[in-house]
Amino acid sequence: MRTRDENKVDLIYQKAIEMIVKEGLDGFGVNKLAKAAGVSPATIYIYYKDREDLIMQVTLRATNHMMEESMRDFDPEMSFEEGMKVQWRNRAKYFLEYPLETEFIEKMRYSRHYDKVFEQLHKIFKETMGRFHHNALNRKELLKLPFEVFWSVAFAPLYQLIKFHTQEGSWGHKKYTFSDESMQQTLSLVLKALKP
Amino acid sequence: MRTRDENKVDLIYQKAIEMIVKEGLDGFGVNKLAKAAGVSPATIYIYYKDREDLIMQVTLRATNHMMEESMRDFDPEMSFEEGMKVQWRNRAKYFLEYPLETEFIEKMRYSRHYDKVFEQLHKIFKETMGRFHHNALNRKELLKLPFEVFWSVAFAPLYQLIKFHTQEGSWGHKKYTFSDESMQQTLSLVLKALKP
DNA sequence: AAGATAAGTGAGCGTTCGCTCTTTTATGGA
DNA sequence: TCCATAAAAGAGCGAACGCTCACTTATCTT
Known part of the structure; x- marks a missing residue:
């Protein structure tokens, strides 16, 4: 099977924090995060159940x-x-x-x-x-x-x-x-x- | 001309605070606020320029x-x-x-x-x-x-x-x-x- | 009583949202 | 080498979003 790219996880983590600090919890969106991290929205949902879960885990x-x-x-x-x-x-x-x-x-x-x-x-x-x-x-x-x-x-x-x-x-x-x-x-x- | 209903302004103020405390700035929406305060969304825009202005003024x-x-x-x-x-x-x-x-x-x-x-x-x-x-x-x-x-x-x-x-x-x-x-x-x- | 005016409404617009479906891609084990 | 499998992508769904328009309602002035 294809191996998990841990860099991608870290990038999502980093960008999520950046975005929430800059734009607040409102203004933070999954699609926006995906674009900022250079991944597909669908990829994010491999790691996180939903938006809420993402915020929690980060x-x-x-x-x-x-x-x-x-x-x-x-x-x-x-x-x-x-x-x-x-x-x-x-x-x-x-x-x-x-x-x-x-x-x-x-x-x-x-x-x-x-x-x-x-x-x-x-x-x-x-x-x-x-x-x-x-x-x-x-x-x-x-x-x-x-x-x-x-x-x-x-x-x-x-x-x-x-x-x-x-x-x-x-x-x-x-x-x-x-x-x-x-x-x-x-x-x-x-x-x-x-x-x- | 029709007189401004100050109760309505206060109700919007009160409900906005309630909603933001309970659901956070995300989860706070103008349409939702209008429903909670029992007014039309358009009414809110008489008092406030936009969502941002509302948050600021409140x-x-x-x-x-x-x-x-x-x-x-x-x-x-x-x-x-x-x-x-x-x-x-x-x-x-x-x-x-x-x-x-x-x-x-x-x-x-x-x-x-x-x-x-x-x-x-x-x-x-x-x-x-x-x-x-x-x-x-x-x-x-x-x-x-x-x-x-x-x-x-x-x-x-x-x-x-x-x-x-x-x-x-x-x-x-x-x-x-x-x-x-x-x-x-x-x-x-x-x-x-x-x-x- | 009637006209002028601003308050207030309800439907709905275009857009963005969270999220998923289908498809493609990369990698370990046989 | 090639299959099984999970990672990753891209297009796009329905719902909710911020906001506006055409219209009605209430109250002031005269």
């Missing part, structure tokens, strides 16, 4: 990738400060290396597909981060807080910084540029907030 | 409303802590009173329409908040930080809390519920981070 793949990168060299047994530094560094690195995927994931987080896609990912994820949270509490390196409050203070500022960086300069004349320096600065504020 | 109206509510009783000459409390209280109140609009605005913030719509709003907004930021710095009630870093730490956690509240319980078995208590708790962490 989102799942991108998110999985980001999660893996975020968790590199991370161990929930680490000290609170050490663990936070690793996570922030990893996320920032991923964002700088894969800006398109980052923007795509952020878009999808606010789409109606979020719940289904992220549910299974977060099962494993929350287990690890839950352990990390638990350990930090036990060692009294972290204030006693509900997990969601902890999370909101610990990571939301980083994502907002990334958003500032990504978006056009609507907030002033000179655009904000994400840097290791301002990341470190923000992280130190967050640690100050969360440590007893 | 987003603009919703965001304007949120901004007004956020700024109620706020004065950039307030002390830093007082100002932060007012802003957090106002935003939380708006969110609890208008959960649909809140979800809609958050969705739109991550759509491709964001830049155009929010640009003009943020001009006034950033002026006021810039003054507030500036005053707090002068009075040494706030650490010396770039505006974006300040903003990320000051408000992103609140929006993340709201997102936790809104979304389904993917993060665990028991769903997080936003409350005045956890808002106060989170705000106190944020103030701790930002004060010298």
